[in-house]
Structure formats: structure tokens, C-alpha cells
Amino acid sequence: MTNDGKELLPQNIQSLWQEHAVEKSFPVLEDRVSADVVVVGGGLTGLTTAYLLAKEGKEVVLLEAGNLMTGTSGHTTAKVSVQHDVIYDEFLQRFGLEKTKAYYKANDEAFRWMKGMVEQHQIDCDWEEQPSYLYTTQDLSVDKLEREARAYEQLHIPGGVYEGQLPEYLNAQKAIVVPSQAQFHPVRYARFLLSECERLGVRLFEHSPAIKVNFGTLPVVHCRNGAEAQGDHVLICTHFPFVDTHGFYFARMHVSRSYVLAVESDVDKPDGMFLEIDPPQHSLRTAKAEDGTPLLLVGGEGHKTGQGINTHKPYEHLLSYASRAFGVKSVHYRWSAQDLVTNDKLPFIGPMTEQHRNVLVATGFRKWGMTTSAAAAHILARYVEGKEEESMFSPARFGSMKQLIRDNMDVAKHLVRGKFGLLQKHVDDIKPGEGDVVLHQGERVGIYREPEGKVHAVDTTCTHVGCEVNWNASDLAWECPCHGSRFDIDGLVLNGPAEKPLRVIDVDERIE
Ligand SMILES: Cc1cc2nc3c(=O)[nH]c(=O)nc-3n(C[C@H](O)[C@H](O)[C@H](O)COP(=O)(O)OP(=O)(O)OC[C@H]3O[C@@H](n4cnc5c(N)ncnc54)[C@H](O)[C@@H]3O)c2cc1C
Known part of the structure; x- marks a missing residue:
């Protein structure tokens, strides 16, 4: 094994849950x-x-x-909880008591409904009640957790400051807890x-x-x-x-991507689900492989989608964190996914x-x-x-104008930086198994070269609003930094909002 243990990372990107994918298939709508x-x-x-x-x-x-x-x-990662990161103190400041209570109530009722479904129908989905913890390893964030605990009190959310001992390897300075939450197999x-x-x-x-x-x-x-x-x-x-x-x-939304490793470790099974409140926001829960092997799901390393980050790195960082914290025998799965965050952090639910x-x-x-x-x-x-x-979740509500401008400054920045950034590489510089944006006949072209040598080339202009896509090396995908659209190596849409594929470019025919 090398020092960094990178060879433990599985080649395939696949989530643990997909092992138990929906087996049945359904027809295409034809008429x-x-x-x-x-x-x-x-x-x-x-x-x-x-x-x-x-x-x-x-x-x-x-x-x-x-x-x-x-x-x-x-x-x-399928933690079923009303503890949605550090949010209640912020919501109290921003929306006041009634609305914040309504947010908590909607999620608490949803939790109870899911739990009721699982119990009533005896759904075989590994539903397991667990306390949910937020913790910090930094003195500077202790106050933030204490304010969140006071918000729990005001909102009558059970739990608060945790006086017990979290697993030593989390290195927690302070933690807050909501008891009787759950994790399951989605x-x-x-x-x-x-x-x-x-x-x-x-x-x-x-x-x-x-x-x-x-x-x-x-x-x-x-x-x-x-x-x-x-x-x-x-x-x-x-x-x-x-x-x-x-x-x-x-x-009115941005897209945030996070990474997960499902690892086998000799450490004792921790009781609870854990989320660190400071970046890179390590998340931890237990799970089990299809053959019953106990696993730890280690997550975190979130970032805005498509901002040119080397997407091998988040997996390597998670692995090195897990190895240092509790030791890793093997990594069974690794995957990443993205979710959407509105400007005011409340979901959009209601008439368009x-x-x-x-x-x-x-x-x-x-x-x-x-x-x-x-x-x-x-x-x-x-x-x-x-x-x-x-x-209160109606999409018609007024989004924060300041954030709207800030988000769109970011979009504008990527539009401009993407178009005029200096490109040093050419098609021949892309080695087997690599992808990158190159300069080809005066145009920006996205190249991926298969390990066997076949080249896939696309126009890197996103078909949504025209930002320039970046290469995600671990998922073999082109990602847009502006609104999170993703495309496969041949430009087909993996995630919207883009509807149309990237234009395919035949580089072989055009080589001078
Ligand atoms: C890494 C990560 C970890 C997370 N962990 C947690 C957690 O621990 N706890 C928690 O509460 N939440 C968690 N979340 C959030 C949660 O997983 C998502 O919010 C939730 O799964 C979204 O469900 P959805 O049905 O809205 O979207 P999806 O599950 O994405 O479903 C949307 C579906 O629509 C389909 N679709 C898209 N476009 C079209 C189209 N044009 N026509 C037809 N179909 C279309 C897609 O193929 C997809 O199947 C996590 C998110 C991420 C990214």
C-alpha cells in the first residue's frame, strides 16, 4: 500500500444504494x-x-x-433528520419565530410520517433510530453551536448541548444533539x-x-x-x-456537490449520525453492505458544482481523513452527487x-x-x-436581491473567465484516461481520451446560458460552474437545467 492509500479507492463510481437498484423496468411513453x-x-x-x-x-x-x-x-447519505446542519438560529434571525417553527414542524411531521410508513408496512429498509449530532473541532465555532442550541430551546426541538462523549477520533470541542432521528436505505x-x-x-x-x-x-x-x-x-x-x-x-439557486466513501474499518460502530459544522463538513453514519459487512459512510468536501476543482481530490481527502481518524481496511464504494440550494435556504415548493x-x-x-x-x-x-x-415555501416568494446579484456575479465571472481563460493544451497533450479543455483550431474544445486511445470531443459551451463547462475527472463528466448542468463524455445531458446536449466535435477530421 502507498503512503496515501489511494489504491484503496475503487475504480468504479457507484453508490451503495445502487447495489439494490429498482430491478423492475417500465415502458417508454410513446404516445x-x-x-x-x-x-x-x-x-x-x-x-x-x-x-x-x-x-x-x-x-x-x-x-x-x-x-x-x-x-x-x-x-x-440518507440521514432522516430535522437537524439540517446549523440552520435554526439563522432562520430565527431571518424569518422570525412563526416561520422557523413552521419549517421545523413540516420536517418533523415528514419524519414522523416516514417512520409511521416504515413501521405500519414493515418496510425492509434498514430503518434505524439514531441520535443526530452536529459538532465542531474549533474553538471559534463553539459559540455558533451554543446559539443553535438556544434556538432548539426556543423552538421546543428536543435535544440541545450534548454533555456526553462523542467518539474520540472526531476530536469534538462541542456538540449538540437531536435524539431519535434515523438513517435508512433510500x-x-x-x-x-x-x-x-x-x-x-x-x-x-x-x-x-x-x-x-x-x-x-x-x-x-x-x-x-x-x-x-x-x-x-x-x-x-x-x-x-x-x-x-x-x-x-x-x-435563485446554486448547485453544491458532495462526496461519499463507504469504508470498512476495525473501529467500534459509533452510536449516532454526525456532521461537522466547519468545512470540509465531514459527515459520518453507519450502514451495511449487501452481504452484511458493517460500513461507515464518510462524506463531505462539498463545493459548488463545476468550478474546475480536481474531483479526484475530494475522494483522496476523505480517504486520508478516515485513515487518520479511525483507520480504513477497504473502501467498498465511492460516489458523489449534487443538490440545490436556494438563495434564502428554504426549499421551493408550490406553483411555479x-x-x-x-x-x-x-x-x-x-x-x-x-x-x-x-x-x-x-x-x-x-x-x-x-x-x-x-x-412559506412558495417559489413566488421574493428571493434575496443581494444573493441574487452575488450568484449572478459568479455566473458572469464564469461566463467571462471561461471564454477568455488562457489555454495551453492541445489535443495531443491529453493522455489516455485524461480529459481537459484544449485549444483546437482557435476554439475551446473539451477532450476526453479513453484509456484505449479513442478521443471524445465536445464544444465546451453549456447549452443552458452559455457558460464554459469544466472537466470532472472522477465522474468523467463535463460540468457547468454556473447552474450545475452536467454532460457525459459525448455531451449528453446527465443533469439539467440544460436540456440540449453539448455539440460534438469531430477533431480527427479537423486536424491540420
Ligand atoms: C451527497 C449528498 C448527500 C445527501 N445526504 C442527505 C442526507 O443524509 N439526508 C438528507 O435528508 N438529504 C440528503 N441529501 C439530499 C437528498 O438526497 C436530495 O435532496 C433528494 O434526494 C432529492 O430528491 P428528488 O426526488 O427531489 O431528486 P432526485 O432524486 O434527483 O430525483 C429527480 C428525478 O427526476 C428525473 N428527471 C430529471 N429531469 C427530468 C426530465 N426532464 N424528465 C423526466 N425526469 C427527469 C431524474 O432522472 C431523477 O430521477 C444529500 C444530497 C447529496 C448530494
Whole structure:
């Protein structure tokens, strides 16, 4: 083994949960269907919403661009908790007592609903109650945790300052706790929702990417292959809303990527789920491999997506942290995923715009989408049933103008820096297995060379608003620093908001 132990990292990027992927497949939508409700997106938000509505007797069609549960919900760390990082003190300052209470209540009710589902239906999803801890290793952040604990008191959130001893290797100066939270296996849980959806008559379609919505009394979702789905309501549960003509969501959210390792260690199984509040925000929970081997999920190293970071490094940093902290025998899985953060940190759940109240959206879960997706599903279902007037999560709320300008300064910076940055490399400089942006015949071209030598070349201008994409070496993907769109080596869209692929360039033909 080398000093840094890098060879322990598995070659493949795959999440632990995908080992237990949804086995069943569903047809492609080929023609025109209509239903009471069209749900777009088959992650936890879409599946939970479809289930709730079907249970209320609604006719539901669900469209998924790829395979069900392979988006962020299949790449999460799956802590089910109302302890959403250090947030309650900040929300009290920003939104006041009533709104902050409402945020906590929505997530607490969602937690209880999920727990009730697991218990009532005996869902085999490794649901395990655990205390949830936030901790700091730095004197400077102790005060921040104490303020958060006072916010818990004010909001009647159980727990507060933790007087016990966290595992020594976390090196905690101070910790706060919320007892009786949970961790689970999100795909096993979703498989139950899916079987219930089928039983209740939800019509499910995979490999049916939606590209457009015609707004109106009966909105119509158009798929890439020309198929259409019409409903009284359309619910956009696609993570980043694929329709952004009216809401300007891209200007009101940023995308943050985090990394996870599933490691085997000789250390005693820690009791609890842990999150460090200072960067790189190490996260820890237990899990088990399909063969029952106990694992530790070590996460963190979050950053804004596509900002030119060497994406091998976060995995190496996590491995070196875990090796130092508790020792690593082997690494079973590694994966990364991204989530959306709104300018004011509250999710967007509700009608897309004031004018189009029958097209609704749920997004911006800030890496706390286990309870938030269940809360969102209940809110969306209430809107559909005409029971929800307006919620504090409504996307129509006024986003922070300061943050809006700051985020878009960032976009502008990447637009400009991307276009005019100096490029030193040419196609021949890219070695087998490498990717980078090169200068080719006066143009910026994104090159990936397979280990066997085949070259894949794309135009690096993102098809969303024209920023320049960067190479993500560990995921073999092109990523946009502005709004987080991701493309594969041949330019096909992996994650929106971009809808169109990057232009493929035939470099071989053009070599002078
Ligand atoms: C690394 C990481 C760790 C996390 N850990 C936690 C945690 O411990 N606890 C917690 O509470 N939260 C956590 N989260 C957040 C949580 O995982 C997400 O908020 C949640 O899974 C989002 O669910 P979703 O259904 O909204 O989105 P997704 O699961 O991404 O589902 C969206 C679906 O829509 C489909 N889709 C997209 N575009 C289209 C289209 N045009 N047409 C049709 N279908 C489309 C996608 O293919 C996808 O299947 C974490 C997030 C990350 C990134």
C-alpha cells in the first residue's frame, strides 16, 4: 500500500444504494396520455407525491428521464433528520419565530410520517433510530453551536448541548444533539413506494425525458420523443426544474456537490449520525453492505458544482481523513452527487409562478431532502386537492436581491473567465484516461481520451446560458460552474437545467 492509500479507492463510481437498484423496468411513453396529475421525476419527491395522490384516488402518470431512483435520491447519505446542519438560529434571525417553527414542524411531521410508513408496512429498509449530532473541532465555532442550541430551546426541538462523549477520533470541542432521528436505505424504501404506486394504478414511464410544458387550463408535458402527457396538474419533481422560462430558478439557486466513501474499518460502530459544522463538513453514519459487512459512510468536501476543482481530490481527502481518524481496511464504494440550494435556504415548493398555479415544483432541498421530499410531497398533494392556500415555501416568494446579484456575479465571472481563460493544451497533450479543455483550431474544445486511445470531443459551451463547462475527472463528466448542468463524455445531458446536449466535435477530421 502507498503512503496515501489511494489504491484503496475503487475504480468504479457507484453508490451503495445502487447495489439494490429498482430491478423492475417500465415502458417508454410513446404516445399521448392524460390523467388527473402528471408527475415528472422519479426520485423520492416524485414517488412519494405519486403515492399520496394515488392513495387519494387521483389518476397519476409518472415520467422519469432515466431509471427510477438513480438521481440524487440514489446517491444520498440518507440521514432522516430535522437537524439540517446549523440552520435554526439563522432562520430565527431571518424569518422570525412563526416561520422557523413552521419549517421545523413540516420536517418533523415528514419524519414522523416516514417512520409511521416504515413501521405500519414493515418496510425492509434498514430503518434505524439514531441520535443526530452536529459538532465542531474549533474553538471559534463553539459559540455558533451554543446559539443553535438556544434556538432548539426556543423552538421546543428536543435535544440541545450534548454533555456526553462523542467518539474520540472526531476530536469534538462541542456538540449538540437531536435524539431519535434515523438513517435508512433510500432505495429499499423507494421500492415499497413504487410497489404501492403500481398497486394503486399509477402509470409509470422510464426513459421518457420531458423537455417542455405547455401551460394552460390543462397543461401538457412534451417528451423528447414527441410523446405527450396532459393533466389537470403537472408536478415538476425533477430536482432542477427542467422548465425555467417563467421562474428564473437558475438565478435563485446554486448547485453544491458532495462526496461519499463507504469504508470498512476495525473501529467500534459509533452510536449516532454526525456532521461537522466547519468545512470540509465531514459527515459520518453507519450502514451495511449487501452481504452484511458493517460500513461507515464518510462524506463531505462539498463545493459548488463545476468550478474546475480536481474531483479526484475530494475522494483522496476523505480517504486520508478516515485513515487518520479511525483507520480504513477497504473502501467498498465511492460516489458523489449534487443538490440545490436556494438563495434564502428554504426549499421551493408550490406553483411555479403566480400565473400558472396548476404547474407546481419542488426543489432546493439543500442536502436535506429525506424529510424535505416527504414534506414537499404532502404540500404538493394538498395544492392538488385544493387544500393548500399558500405556504412559506412558495417559489413566488421574493428571493434575496443581494444573493441574487452575488450568484449572478459568479455566473458572469464564469461566463467571462471561461471564454477568455488562457489555454495551453492541445489535443495531443491529453493522455489516455485524461480529459481537459484544449485549444483546437482557435476554439475551446473539451477532450476526453479513453484509456484505449479513442478521443471524445465536445464544444465546451453549456447549452443552458452559455457558460464554459469544466472537466470532472472522477465522474468523467463535463460540468457547468454556473447552474450545475452536467454532460457525459459525448455531451449528453446527465443533469439539467440544460436540456440540449453539448455539440460534438469531430477533431480527427479537423486536424491540420
Ligand atoms: C451527497 C449528498 C448527500 C445527501 N445526504 C442527505 C442526507 O443524509 N439526508 C438528507 O435528508 N438529504 C440528503 N441529501 C439530499 C437528498 O438526497 C436530495 O435532496 C433528494 O434526494 C432529492 O430528491 P428528488 O426526488 O427531489 O431528486 P432526485 O432524486 O434527483 O430525483 C429527480 C428525478 O427526476 C428525473 N428527471 C430529471 N429531469 C427530468 C426530465 N426532464 N424528465 C423526466 N425526469 C427527469 C431524474 O432522472 C431523477 O430521477 C444529500 C444530497 C447529496 C448530494
